[in-house]
Amino acid sequence: MSLHQLSLSxxxxxxxxxxxxENIKKTHKYVxxxxxxxKNNIMKLATxxxxxxxxxxxxxxxxxxxxxxPKETWRYLCPVCYKKCYLQLKQNRSGEEIRNIILSLKAKxxxxxxxxxxxxxxxxxx
Numbered sequence: 001m002s003l004h005q006l007s008l009s010x011x012x013x014x015x016x017x018x019x020x021x022e023n024i025k026k027t028h029k030y031v032x033x034x035x036x037x038x039k040n041n042i043m044k045l046a047t048x049x050x051x052x053x054x055x056x057x058x059x060x061x062x063x064x065x066x067x068x069x070p071k072e073t074w075r076y077l078c079p080v081c082y083k084k085c086y087l088q089l090k091q092n093r094s095g096e097e098i099r100n101i102i103l104s105l106k107a108k109x110x111x112x113x114x115x116x117x118x119x120x121x122x123x124x125x126x
Contacts, residue, residue, distance in 0.1 A: 030107035033060075037076070060102050061085065061119075062112045084116055088123035 037060055054067040059078035066078040076099060077086055089098045101122065105115045 026107055030103060033103055033106040060099070060106070061115050081116070085119040085123070089119060089126075091123075092126040 061081040
């Protein structure tokens with residue numbers, strides 16, 4: 001085995017560990033976004049009176065608080081993000097697909113403007 005081969009043999013495991021660590025970080029960020037969304041909203045739903053009260057939920061994109069009737073808990077976006085992004089994407093995608101796209105973008109960046117720009121870009125591609 002040459003000196004060059006010996007020096008490269010230690011590089012691949014290091015690179016694969018680095019890639020694994022980056023993937024773990026991305027996964028953690030994705031799970032954290034989902035966790036935050038559900039922790040903020042499910043407890044409010046459990047303690048609300050579904051017939052009378054509106055609850056305050058957090059937008060999945062911009063984290064803005066907005067009121068929602070308990071029977072409309074499927075709404076995961078504030079009215080502004082709904083108009084900017086959801087309506088454009090809804091023409092060619094299901095609600096679940098849109099939510100998954102938002103969560104994957106949220107895992108990559110916390111910047112609201114970047115997420116909105118990417119969603120609009122995706123809608124234009126469709």
